Every structure is written in structure tokens, then in C-alpha cells.
Amino acid sequence: MITAPLSLRDVTIRYPREGQDDLTIIENLSFDVDAGRMHCLAGRSGSGKTSILKATAGLVRPTSGSVFWSGSDLATQSDDAVTKFRRRHVGYLDQGGVLISGLTTLENVLLPAVPDRETRALGRKARDLLNRLGVGERLRSKPEQLSGGERQRVALARALLFDPGVLVVDEPTASLDRRSADGVIALLRSIADAGTAVIVSAHDQNLIDAADTRTVMA
Numbered sequence: 001m002i003t004a005p006l007s008l009r010d011v012t013i014r015y016p017r018e019g020q021d022d023l024t025i026i027e028n029l030s031f032d033v034d035a036g037r038m039h040c041l042a043g044r045s046g047s048g049k050t051s052i053l054k055a056t057a058g059l060v061r062p063t064s065g066s067v068f069w070s071g072s073d074l075a076t077q078s079d080d081a082v083t084k085f086r087r088r089h090v091g092y093l094d095q096g097g098v099l100i101s102g103l104t105t106l107e108n109v110l111l112p113a114v115p116d117r118e119t120r121a122l123g124r125k126a127r128d129l130l131n132r133l134g135v136g137e138r139l140r141s142k143p144e145q146l147s148g149g150e151r152q153r154v155a156l157a158r159a160l161l162f163d164p165g166v167l168v169v170d171e172p173t174a175s176l177d178r179r180s181a182d183g184v185i186a187l188l189r190s191i192a193d194a195g196t197a198v199i200v201s202a203h204d205q206n207l208i209d210a211a212d213t214r215t216v217m218a
């Protein structure tokens with residue numbers, strides 16, 4: 001029986017190509033990420049790290065194989081059910097920590113609370129998270145007024161708004177200087193140590209070394 005917050009079993013991902021055979025990116029990949037652990041996907045550019053992260057977050061369905069969230073097979077669930085569960089239980093931080101320009105820091109963090117009209121109820125939580133992540137002074141700043149490291153922290157606060165059991169993070173240190181990058185690594189480590197299952201992709205050796213377990217993509 002699968003009990004880990006996140007498990008992949010024999011996941012294969014192929015993309016169709018016009019006039020050619022499908023492109024196989026991942027073949028029969030399996031691993032588990034337990035609560036309180038950080039798993040890192042390493043490997044060359046184009047090896048499929050983002051594709052796997054999107055599959056673990058239920059944003060794309062693998063060609064074959066299964067992704068399980070706490071033992072529940074996503075393949076057996078409707079797109080709507082997956083979306084609903086993801087919003088509450090899986091934090092996803094895409095490459096570059098994309099924020100919506102025109103919205104303030106606080107509004108960006110509260111975006112996941114908009115569909116169920118919970119922005120008021122979660123305002124305090126959002127502020128606490130931003131304080132904890134060291135950007136509590138930037139509540140009213142717009143993304144273009146923030147540094148790359150600050151944007152990454154705001155995006156991380158947004159991904160943590162609902163205390164997800166699984167946190168999926170795509171190359172969080174890629175565009176940061178060493179000092180900011182090490183700050184983000186320490187934050188991810190503390191989030192894992194507090195009980196979240198964290199999966200992260202990285203080229204950054206410091207981040208790869210900070211993980212508990214690794215998959216090196218060919």
C-alpha cells in the first residue's frame with residue numbers, strides 16, 4: 001500500500017511530434033517523497049525535470065504510469081477533482097516564481113484564496129507567511145519593484161498559503177545570486193523539516209546537496 005504524500009510509479013511521458021515518432025522524455029520512473037523529506041530532480045537541460053514536476057502537481061497527465069497523492073491515484077480522478085485537491089494540498093512554484101504584475105505582494109499571495117472567497121479569512125495567514133519569509137515589509141510593492149530573491153519568496157508564500165502536504169518547486173535558485181539562492185535553499189529545507197514533502201528540480205549543486213534523496217535524469 002502506498003502511504004507517502006507523493007509517489008510515482010512507472011511514469012512515462014511522451015510528447016507527440018509532427019511527422020515523427022513521439023518524443024519519449026521519461027520512461028518508467030518511480031520514486032516516493034515522504035513527509036519531512038526533500039527530493040531533488042537533477043540532470044541536464046531538457047532531460048524532463050519540469051515535465052515530471054508538472055505530472056507530480058497533476059498539471060499534466062503522464063502517458064502511462066501513475067502519480068499518487070497520499071495513496072490516491074490521480075489517473076482515477078476527474079480533472080476537476082485533481083484541480084480542487086491540488087489547490088488545497090499541493091503547492092506549485094513554477095520556474096522564476098511567476099507573479100501577476102499589477103497586483104501587490106499581498107494580493108499575489110492571496111490569489112489561491114480568490115475562487116472560494118477566502119481572501120479576508122486568510123489575510124492574517126498571508127501576512128504571517130510573508131513575515132516568516134522575510135518580505136513582510138513589501139506587502140504593497142508590485143512584482144516589478146521587487147528583487148528576484150524577493151519575488152521567489154513571495155511566490156513561495158503563495159504556494160504555502162494552504163499549508164500543502166506536498167510542495168513542488170521548479171528551479172527556485174536559477175536566477176538568484178549565491179546569497180539569495182542559499183536563503184531560498186534554507187527556507188525549503190526548513191519547510192521540509194517541518195513535515196512537508198518537497199520535490200524540487202535543480203542545476204544548483206548546493207540545492208542538490210541539501211536534498212535527502214535525488215533522481216538524476218539521463
Ligand SMILES: Nc1ncnc2c1ncn2[C@@H]1O[C@H](COP(=O)(O)OP(=O)(O)OP(=O)(O)O)[C@@H](O)[C@H]1O
Nearest residue numbers: 015016025043044045046047048049050051052201
Ligand atoms: N508540451 C510539450 N510538447 C512537446 N514537447 C515538450 C512539451 N513540454 C516539454 N517538451 C520537451 O520535452 C523536453 C523536456 O522538457 P522539460 O521542460 O521537462 O525539461 P527540463 O529538464 O525541465 O529542462 P530545463 O532544465 O531546461 O528547464 C524538451 O525537449 C522540451 O522541448
